[in-house]
Amino acid sequence: MKHVQVLGPGCAKCDETAKVVQEAIAESGAEASFEKVTDFGVMASLGVFTTPAVVVDGQVKVVGKVPKKADVVAWLSA
């Protein structure tokens, strides 16, 4: 079971990222929990300073841009 976090204060790109990640989880059928992080302290403690960002099991996968769905699926199955 993977834990996926989408980090962002709620800008347009952050919402888009959340959507892409949720679709990737649904379509790949991967076992994953989804969490949206809007707290700046939590973001900083993860070492993320550019939003949006995607973190899988504590590992930062992408920062500053909306990921492609295929990439997210790859992270989920890795």
Added chain:
Amino acid sequence: MKCTTCESSTSSRFPLKYILAGLGALAIWYALYSRLLPFSEWLIFKAVGMDQSSRLAQALQFFVYDTPKVLMLLTLVVFAVGILRSFVTVAWTRRVLAGRQSLGNVLAAVLGIVTPFCSCSAVPLFIGFMTAGIPLGVTFSFLISAPMVNEIALALLYGLLGWKVAGLYLVTGLSVAIGAGWVMGRMNLERHVEDWVLQIRAGAAAEPDERMTWAGRIEYAADSVREIVGRVWKFIILGIAAGAGIHGYVPEGQLAGIMGGGDWWSVPLSVLIGIPMYSNAAGVVPVVEALLGKGAALGTVLAFMMSVIALSFPEMVILRKVLKPRLIAVFVGVVGSGILLVGYLFNAIL
């Protein structure tokens, strides 16, 4: 072009085919660009057959020429900056700026031009800079420069108003960012940062340092063209339409007496009007063109544009999460003074 994950086998190879493709694309771009003016004249005056001296024909020709010109310029500049940007990540900027003072202000302002930035990421970026030990003044230089001096503003100013205005904006915008950041760095304002920010123990450099392939960089740049041009083209067409009307119908300098640089209060007034207005460069440049076309003074107009972009009420609300009210007041005061200075300077020498 499509593959973003075909790893090191292609990334290390000299990207000759991309250079050739790039040169080819640039040649086609230039061939089209250089024919825009004759084409617009041919279309309106010959093909449609309108009278060259009529105002409507002149306004139409201006519109048919300016719209593709500005859109093509914007596409080229955004693509080039996109490629550059794929090398400059925030994590890298943060490392470069750590622990630097005065020279740091200059570096921060310059890096602010090319580092990807949107106002919604101002807060995490601020925290990231503070926890990396970047001085407060240097951080502010970056925060002022990043939204204000960027490739969209410069491409639009160049396309609509020429290289002199674009150059002036670049130089004065950087000066305001450097100067304001330097002054704030001398004021020992660290205690006016919210306490929780200073207590954060940041996981250092957790952001992945992506080693992008050239295909990846090109795709990144193409994405930013799609996103930025897709977002701003409406403003540009509206702005050029307004400009075309002015170009065709309003005699030059007619309104100079009202909006010109004669009165001392015109600069502070335009800065004050600019603060509650919140817009990016794409929205404000066409307005600037219209104002200048009506004979407004350049210094007043530059001050207005900088105030709209750099001092905005929504951004202050966002920054309030990390800054105490006093520091926000100082920020507005120092940046506002810098903008005033720019306005007066240009009204005085031009």
